[in-house]
Amino acid sequence: MTGAGTTPAVLALALVPAVLWGFTPIFDKRGMAAGGGSVQASLVVALVDSTIYWLVIAALYGRAAFSALTLETAAVFAFAGVVGTAVGRIAIFVGVDRVGASLNSAILSTRPLFATLIALVWLDEPLGPVTGVGIVVLVAGLALLTVSRGGDLTGWAPRDLLWPIAAAATFAVANVARRYGMLESPLSALEAVALNETAGLVALAAYAVAVGGRDALERPRESYRYFAGSGLLTTVAMLSLMAALGLEGGRIALVDPLVATAPFFTLLFAAVLLRDVERVTRGVVAGAALIVAGAVLITL
Numbered sequence: 353m354t355g356a357g358t359t360p361a362v363l364a365l366a367l368v369p370a371v372l373w374g375f376t377p378i379f380d381k382r383g384m385a386a387g388g389g390s391v392q393a394s395l396v397v398a399l400v401d402s403t404i405y406w407l408v409i410a411a412l413y414g415r416a417a418f419s420a421l422t423l424e425t426a427a428v429f430a431f432a433g434v435v436g437t438a439v440g441r442i443a444i445f446v447g448v449d450r451v452g453a454s455l456n457s458a459i460l461s462t463r464p465l466f467a468t469l470i471a472l473v474w475l476d477e478p479l480g481p482v483t484g485v486g487i488v489v490l491v492a493g494l495a496l497l498t499v500s501r502g503g504d505l506t507g508w509a510p511r512d513l514l515w516p517i518a519a520a521a522t523f524a525v526a527n528v529a530r531r532y533g534m535l536e537s538p539l540s541a542l543e544a545v546a547l548n549e550t551a552g553l554v555a556l557a558a559y560a561v562a563v564g565g566r567d568a569l570e571r572p573r574e575s576y577r578y579f580a581g582s583g584l585l586t587t588v589a590m591l592s593l594m595a596a597l598g599l600e601g602g603r604i605a606l607v608d609p610l611v612a613t614a615p616f617f618t619l620l621f622a623a624v625l626l627r628d629v630e631r632v633t634r635g636v637v638a639g640a641a642l643i644v645a646g647a648v649l650i651t652l
Contacts, residue, residue, distance in 0.1 A: 380448045
């Protein structure tokens with residue numbers, strides 16, 4: 353049964369990014385294994401989805417697009433784009449490259465922990481007993497992953513886990529900003545996600561120029577194909593996420609845990625499609641399960 357104010361549409365829209373973001377790490381890992389780089393990958397994904405969003409907006413809204421846009425709303429989605437789309441995605445790709453798709457995806461589900469800490473520090477929200485148990489369970493899941501002997505077959509150091517943890521933190525901040533923007537603005541989910549991704553694209557392009565320009569993009573052609581595929585999946589996932597957050601029952605406490613089930617899909621896909629580059633062990637599965645369970649408890 354769905355809770356008060358929750359509709360099947362919210363549940364369905366939140367599960368779409370869970371499945372798609374469960375599969376994108378497969379493309380990401382293949383792209384990195386083919387010689388791709390984190391900045392290149394982030395740029396390609398942002399370029400693909402931004403282009404598609406703007407083309408659809410032009411077709412659907414024409415000159416009426418963004419007629420309800422205010423400076424405050426633009427700033428909110430620009431902030432979310434820079435933090436989540438730019439900084440977060442670079443951290444994701446580095447994490448996928450170093451620890452593997454399965455571990456990286458599992459650790460990304462710690463987002464609710466950071467969202468709770470944000471609320472505790474800046475909003476002075478109380479930390480209830482169920483939330484406390486969730487934090488303990490989630491941390492236990494992280495500890496189990498560090499000794500799981502799974503992930504990338506070439507091996508990794510515990511400090512490499514800081515990359516997906518950093519990505520989870522940036523996505524938590526970005527999701528809170530997106531939810532605020534969707535509630536405070538009459539913009540459609542499509543317009544909002546276009547602003548979000550375009551801001552991230554601009555930030556990524558500026559960073560690429562600063563760190564090496566064309567050198568950051570001179571990668572094997574095969575890697576571009578994988579990252580373009582990841583971008584297409586991300587296009588649908590981001591739009592579905594924004595639509596879920598924009599519905600009346602699309603609370604962060606409901607949407608985020610559903611999206612956080614993505615690791616289970618990644619584990620399934622990785623076990624079948626990434627056997628030559630990474631290992632999915634029982635420890636990885638158990639650690640992912642604990643992290644998702646802890647995330648759900650935290651948001652409850």
